[in-house]
Amino acid sequence: MHAWVNGQLLTDPQSPAIVVSDHGLTVGDGVFEAVKVIDGRPFALTRHLERLGRSAAALGLPAPDVEGLREAVSDVLAQEHLALGRIRITYTGGPAPLGSGRGDAMPTTVVVAAPMNAAPRTSAVVTVPWPRNERGALAGVKSTSYAENVVALAEAAKQDASEAIFANLAGHLCEGTGSNVGYVVGGEVRTPTLASGCLAGVTRAVLLEWYDVREVDEPIEVLDSAEEIFLLSTTRDVQAVHRWNDRDLEAPGPVTRQLMELWAAREVEDIDP
Numbered sequence: 001m002h003a004w005v006n007g008q009l010l011t012d013p014q015s016p017a018i019v020v021s022d023h024g025l026t027v028g029d030g031v032f033e034a035v036k037v038i039d040g041r042p043f044a045l046t047r048h049l050e051r052l053g054r055s056a057a058a059l060g061l062p063a064p065d066v067e068g069l070r071e072a073v074s075d076v077l078a079q080e081h082l083a084l085g086r087i088r089i090t091y092t093g094g095p096a097p098l099g100s101g102r103g104d105a106m107p108t109t110v111v112v113a114a115p116m117n118a119a120p121r122t123s124a125v126v127t128v129p130w131p132r133n134e135r136g137a138l139a140g141v142k143s144t145s146y147a148e149n150v151v152a153l154a155e156a157a158k159q160d161a162s163e164a165i166f167a168n169l170a171g172h173l174c175e176g177t178g179s180n181v182g183y184v185v186g187g188e189v190r191t192p193t194l195a196s197g198c199l200a201g202v203t204r205a206v207l208l209e210w211y212d213v214r215e216v217d218e219p220i221e222v223l224d225s226a227e228e229i230f231l232l233s234t235t236r237d238v239q240a241v242h243r244w245n246d247r248d249l250e251a252p253g254p255v256t257r258q259l260m261e262l263w264a265a266r267e268v269e270d271i272d273p
């Protein structure tokens with residue numbers, strides 16, 4: 001693992017580098033990105049940096065220095081060739097008083113790169129009882145306040161699943177803890193709209209440009225009879241779902257297989273789509 005913090009590469013990425021009053025640590029006042037690394041190069045970095053800026057704006061944080069971040073990413077990646085890896089960019093409110101009010105210090109910026117294993121081709125998922133709040137201040141924001149996702153993912157793990165899926169307050173399908181959801185009904189590929197409160201996933205956005213996917217909001221029960229279900233994320237790409245709660249599905253089904261092949265072919269052709 002290699003790390004860069006506030007302009008400096010760390011010689012020891014395990015050594016302390018953040019002050020104890022950092023607002024990201026004390027109250028989750030921060031935003032982040034996870035970027036896939038393919039053969040030493042970041043995938044879709046422009047889209048990730050744009051989303052980081054949108055997330056920061058939603059929290060009222062100053063705009064991140066995008067060019068500085070590009071340099072930081074390239075400095076960190078220069079430390080070790082990653083055939084397959086993940087970059088994590090974290091941007092927080094910085095040192096602050098101990099309550100929810102923000103201080104006037106500079107934000108904290110952290111860039112970490114580490115190797116990653118390829119995700120399995122298929123996965124089991126379960127629904128969880130807690131709703132996503134599509135009307136909340138953090139709806140669709142990639143904030144470091146992710147403890148709800150931690151709780152939901154732990155529940156999924158208890159049920160031998162690798163992802164937990166949320167409905168929103170309206171009872172519509174929303175997203176997973178770290179992924180968007182797609183499904184096939186009558187041969188048509190569908191995914192929830194951004195109004196569902198899901199994150200505007202980079203994988204989702206790119207797939208919408210590469211394939212004919214209909215954005216629609218429907219009750220989560222649509223997945224009880226969907227022909228195929230799949231997850232979309234930076235670390236999973238397009239991943240087929242072989243178990244939805246108690247229901248077993250053919251995985252990958254024919255449409256999902258086509259999407260997986262499309263993804264694998266296109267992501268190496270265009271590293272910053």
Ligand SMILES: Cc1ncc(COP(=O)(O)O)c(C=O)c1O
Nearest residue numbers: 178179180199201202203233234
């Ligand atoms: C809540 C949530 N939804 C969806 C996604 C998928 O987004 P992306 O394709 O940009 O990784 C993520 C990413 O980790 C996420 O945290």
